[in-house]
Amino acid sequence: MPIPCTLPLLCLGFFPLAQGATFERADRLSTSPTPQEPDRLTQEPSAEDPTKAPEGKGPAELAGISEARAAKTVRELVALGPRMGGTRSGKAAAKYLEQRFAGMGLATTRHLGREQWCHQELSWEVTVRTEGEAPYRLERAWPWGFSPGGSGVKVPISVGDGRSEPGSDHALLTGSYMGVRRKGTPSNVVLVDDATTIDGEWPVCRSLRRRGTQAPTFGISSAEGARIRAAVAAGKAVQIDWSLETEIRQARPVTVVATLPGAAGAPDGHFLVCAHGDSDSGGPGANDNASGVAIVLEIAAAWTAAIRAGTLAPPPLEVRFAIWGSEIASTRAYLESKLGAGVLGVMNFDQAGYGSTGQRLHLEPDDIKANEAFIGVAAGVLRNHSGKQGFPERWATNKSLGGTDSYVFSGSRRFRDEGLPAVTLYTSAWGQPDEHPATPGMPGESWSDRDRVAIDYDRFYHSAGDTPENTTDREPENMGWCARVGLLTTLSYLADLEGGRSSK
Numbered sequence: 001m002p003i004p005c006t007l008p009l010l011c012l013g014f015f016p017l018a019q020g021a022t023f024e025r026a027d028r029l030s031t032s033p034t035p036q037e038p039d040r041l042t043q044e045p046s047a048e049d050p051t052k053a054p055e056g057k058g059p060a061e062l063a064g065i066s067e068a069r070a071a072k073t074v075r076e077l078v079a080l081g082p083r084m085g086g087t088r089s090g091k092a093a094a095k096y097l098e099q100r101f102a103g104m105g106l107a108t109t110r111h112l113g114r115e116q117w118c119h120q121e122l123s124w125e126v127t128v129r130t131e132g133e134a135p136y137r138l139e140r141a142w143p144w145g146f147s148p149g150g151s152g153v154k155v156p157i158s159v160g161d162g163r164s165e166p167g168s169d170h171a172l173l174t175g176s177y178m179g180v181r182r183k184g185t186p187s188n189v190v191l192v193d194d195a196t197t198i199d200g201e202w203p204v205c206r207s208l209r210r211r212g213t214q215a216p217t218f219g220i221s222s223a224e225g226a227r228i229r230a231a232v233a234a235g236k237a238v239q240i241d242w243s244l245e246t247e248i249r250q251a252r253p254v255t256v257v258a259t260l261p262g263a264a265g266a267p268d269g270h271f272l273v274c275a276h277g278d279s280d281s282g283g284p285g286a287n288d289n290a291s292g293v294a295i296v297l298e299i300a301a302a303w304t305a306a307i308r309a310g311t312l313a314p315p316p317l318e319v320r321f322a323i324w325g326s327e328i329a330s331t332r333a334y335l336e337s338k339l340g341a342g343v344l345g346v347m348n349f350d351q352a353g354y355g356s357t358g359q360r361l362h363l364e365p366d367d368i369k370a371n372e373a374f375i376g377v378a379a380g381v382l383r384n385h386s387g388k389q390g391f392p393e394r395w396a397t398n399k400s401l402g403g404t405d406s407y408v409f410s411g412s413r414r415f416r417d418e419g420l421p422a423v424t425l426y427t428s429a430w431g432q433p434d435e436h437p438a439t440p441g442m443p444g445e446s447w448s449d450r451d452r453v454a455i456d457y458d459r460f461y462h463s464a465g466d467t468p469e470n471t472t473d474r475e476p477e478n479m480g481w482c483a484r485v486g487l488l489t490t491l492s493y494l495a496d497l498e499g500g501r502s503s504k
């Protein structure tokens with residue numbers, strides 16, 4: 001998820017430059033598979049798939065949604081790398097998405113954002129050699145963004161504070177590190193053990209500033225740091241072997257947009273179903289936000305299959321499925337482009353595949369007047385299906401928490417002036433529990449009459465632990481809920497719009 005400028009951090013690890021980026025419409029890809037070409041990357045869910053919506057329970061268009069396939073999508077995306085805008089894994093993800101949409105028969109366009117600095121860590125290893133012990137790897141070490149690459153063998157390690165720089169012949173283990181802040185010779189390599197998830201188990205993904213001569217830097221878990229600290233405190237000689245291969249460059253994030261045409265005679269404009277495709281923190285990004293991408297793909301697949309099968313009519317308004325190359329920057333660039341001028345509503349998915357404590361779905365923001373009707377439709381869908389197979393028993397609406405892609409739209413002048421909705425569906429936000437006052441007149445918690453709303457969190461948020469194994473593989477039903485509620489809500493909302501037009 002998100003991150004705001006003025007509100008507490010939700011999801012964005014760093015704001016990649018690209019202020020005022022402009023969108024360029026790229027040619028249709030001549031290399032894309034034809035719409036008839038079967039999807040080679042992902043198989044249809046098998047008949048015995050227990051998570052598939054059973055026939056006869058719920059609208060026919062939901063039968064095409066599979067959380068097993070969504071979980072597989074997340075694994076495939078994470079296997080490509082962190083997918084940050086402009087990086088090689090970001091471009092590989094764009095190609096993957098084009099193939100998936102083409103397999104559904106949907107035409108796609110690529111939209112390139114403004115060139116920005118990006119980083120991808122390609123391979124790394126850190127091994128500790130403690131006097132009197134067998135060497136061991138730091139399995140949870142994760143490089144900080146914009147770390148220079150390099151390697152070292154049997155480098156003596158010393159323990160210091162955030163301002164220590166023992167020089168190029170020593171490694172430094174420290175907490176509170178911010179990178180090199182003053183003149184001097186940086187350490188050979190730096191290990192940071194206090195920038196972790198709240199349980200200390202995983203290093204969170206941080207970035208160095210691209211200024212000065214920075215030392216290669218790895219985050220490690222609290223336990224890994226404690227083991228080294230204990231050895232040093234016991235007077236043992238401790239050395240490390242390390243290596244890091246990385247790519248730092250300026251490049252343009254790739255956004256992929258697939259179009260589901262509206263019915264004949266549909267008015268101008270389009271409804272957007274979207275998710276950010278980058279991990280944004282630079283970590284594996286399974287829950288944040290391969291989960292959102294997988295949900296958009298499930299909705300697109302189910303919707304197009306239902307139209308082909310004749311169980312659904314084409315939508316009364318063109319629908320676009322967008323996977324942003326770089327969170328916020330790409331969204332903003334789309335909105336400012338000619339293409340984005342026709343967007344009439346937004347449903348966004350972010351951190352939608354896992355929640356640490358609650359089994360529930362959240363919708364936000366419910367304190368923007370323009371979202372009231374849309375959230376009302378979603379609440380109706382949730383009430384009608386609560387507890388049924390494939391739907392959450394508990395759900396909640398909450399006020400603006402800030403920072404997701406939907407806020408770029410709802411905060412824009414046109415969305416404010418025209419009262420257009422932009423809503424985010426999610427199942428966790430941030431890396432720790434939180435709660436906020438309920439918005440008067442809005443549903444709040446479905447399971448209580450409280451005047452506050454508890455927000456579920458993801459204990460692997462923005463960390464090296466945001467893997468499929470830790471998140472989406474554990475709770476794939478989260479993505480199924482979001483896809484089903486998202487599709488039914490959008491269908492219902494568009495039908496209401498059409499009804500409103502025809503009754504005028």
Ligand SMILES: [Zn+2]
Nearest residue numbers: 001002011350
């Ligand atoms: Zn996110």
